[in-house]
Amino acid sequence: xxxxxxxxxxxxxRTGEKVFLECVQDMDHENxxxxxxxxxxGLRLIYFSYDVKMKEKGDIPEGYSVxxxxxxxxxxxxxxxxxxxxxxxxxxxxxxxxSTDTQYFGPGTRLTVL
Amino acid sequence: GxxxxxxxxxxxLSEEAFLTINCTYTATGYPSLFWYVQYPGEGLQxxxxxxxxxxxxxxxxxxxxxxxxxTSFHLEKGSVQxxxxxxxxxxxxxxxxxxxxxxxxxxxxxS
Numbered sequence: 001x002x003x004x005x006x007x008x009x010x011x012x013x014r015t016g017e018k019v020f021l022e023c024v025q026d027m028d029h030e031n032x033x034x035x036x037x038x039x040x041x042g043l044r045l046i047y048f049s050y051d052v053k054m055k056e057k058g059d060i061p062e063g064y065s066v067x068x069x070x071x072x073x074x075x076x077x078x079x080x081x082x083x084x085x086x087x088x089x090x091x092x093x094x095x096x097x098x099s100t101d102t103q104y105f106g107p108g109t110r111l112t113v114l
Numbered sequence: 115g116x117x118x119x120x121x122x123x124x125x126x127l128s129e130e131a132f133l134t135i136n137c138t139y140t141a142t143g144y145p146s147l148f149w150y151v152q153y154p155g156e157g158l159q160x161x162x163x164x165x166x167x168x169x170x171x172x173x174x175x176x177x178x179x180x181x182x183x184x185t186s187f188h189l190e191k192g193s194v195q196x197x198x199x200x201x202x203x204x205x206x207x208x209x210x211x212x213x214x215x216x217x218x219x220x221x222x223x224x225s
Contacts, residue, residue: 040217
């Protein structure tokens with residue numbers, strides 16, 4: 001069965017802290033994605049990656065960076081957390097770059113920045 | 115650019131009622147269309163999909179038909195259950211681009 005896991009379900013951090021959100025998939029998928037989900041705004045794409053060490057900006061990359069050193073792992077980094085980054089963060093993966101394959105989602109990390 | 119518009123919620127129904135959640139899209143080209151569902155406390159999971167005009171996706175009693183002429187992909191279920199309470203997202207996907215989601219519709223079903 002397809003599996004995407006995220007390192008934490010709930011996280012509380014302070015303003016200015018550096019925050020790492022980890023995502024791991026066990027399906028040998030090429031593509032990985034980071035979204036944030038906010039009430040009334042739906043899901044917005046932050047960054048995605050279609051290969052190891054490759055990354056592309058999504059719709060709202062400001063204040064975030066990503067790292068993909070291994071195919072199965074995609075990390076989202078908040079360099080200096082701010083209160084407006086309080087949100088639900090969802091990681092997803094899909095098999096093939098350039099296709100419309102189904103994306104598989106992790107359970108999400110609810111981040112609160114105080 | 116491409117976009118998805120779905121009806122705003124919340125939608126509140128009694129068990130066994132008929133459900134429709136409207137979804138329309140704007141896109142150049144020929145996207146694939148999806149409905150994802152998010153149960154409380156969980157991530158999104160695929161509910162159904164359709165990849166070309168007139169295709170009907172179906173799963174767990176839910177159905178949606180890809181209507182190119184009306185640029186719509188409305189979600190329907192003949193008889194909802196309490197366990198269907200969730201947030202439903204319509205999405206479109208063109209090859210080589212990222213998924214584009216609607217804002218989500220919350221469904222609440224009471225017994």
